[in-house]
Amino acid sequence: MKNMPRLTWFGHSAFMIELMGKVMLVDPWLTHALSPIRPSDLEKVDYIIITHDHGDHMGDVLEIMKRHRKAKVISIFEIANYIGEALREPNRTIGGNIGGPIYVDDLEIVLTPAYHSSARGSPTGVVIMSKEGTVYHAGDTGIFAEMSFIGELYKPSVALLPIGGHFTMGIREAIKATELIKPQYVIPMHYNTFPVIRADPYKFKKLVEEKVPGVKVVILKPGESFEF
Ligand SMILES: [Zn+2]
Incomplete structure (x- = not known):
């Protein structure tokens, strides 16, 4: 039996993607x-x-890298350098930059723009493409018009979008983002971890399904998985 591609949410913006x-x-x-x-x-x-x-x-990237000796970090160049130096293992990081496809194993990974801030390098989102399916994780971002290019070029099966407001898009902006990206599924993230990013994912789901026909919103509880 063929393995279905799968993702698991650990709350906030943390996902495991298989x-x-x-x-x-x-x-x-x-x-x-x-x-x-x-x-x-x-x-x-x-x-x-x-x-x-x-x-x-x-988050806990350094601890996870110490526990999993074969794991590699993929990120914008400046963060990759920082992690390589912190671990004294520069060969365990792959630093790229926005818009340039990175090929690892049978995956194609593209760092995308994000309207946000970051002390090291530019903030990004990421598209992970494969024959089994494509996932777009928007990172922390406000809405931007070029999200339509992400939809056109990479045709994500699943888009992971922040809806919590204050630091990122809120529900209104994330609905417009869904309209621009037109993925098959949207999973909301970056909400309810702390009080200033409180948001109702069911309100988001109801409005997306009214305004953007053909897109399904999947609401996960922390620890839940979704196969696509
Ligand atoms: Zn954040």
Whole structure:
């Protein structure tokens, strides 16, 4: 039986994505109040993608890299350098930049723009493409018109979009983003981890399904998986 591509949400922006037999973590902050697991619970990690260097996204990357000796970080050049130096293992990072396809194993990974801030390098989102399916993780961002290019060029099966407001898009902006990207599925993220980013994912779901026909919104609880 063929493996279905699968993703698992650990709350906030932390996802485990299983594609083409590889296990990728995006923004692995696993020590927040809603996370169902701790870094020591992870069994297999091949790649860790970091969208920007804020603590709620870099999260527990150093600990996970120490526990999983074969794991590699993929991120914007400056963050990759920082992690390589912190671990004294520069060969365990792959630094790229926005818009340039990165090929690893049977995956094609593209860092995308994000309207946000970051101390090291530019903030990004990421598209992970494969024969089994394509996932777009928007990182932390406000809405921007070029999201329509992400939809056109990469045709994501699943888009992971922040809806919590204050630091990122809120529900209104994330609905417009969904309209621009037109993925098959949208999964909301970056909400309800702390009070200033409180948002109702069911309101988001109802409005998307009214305004953007053909897109399904999947609401996960921390720890839940989705096959696509
Ligand atoms: Zn954040």
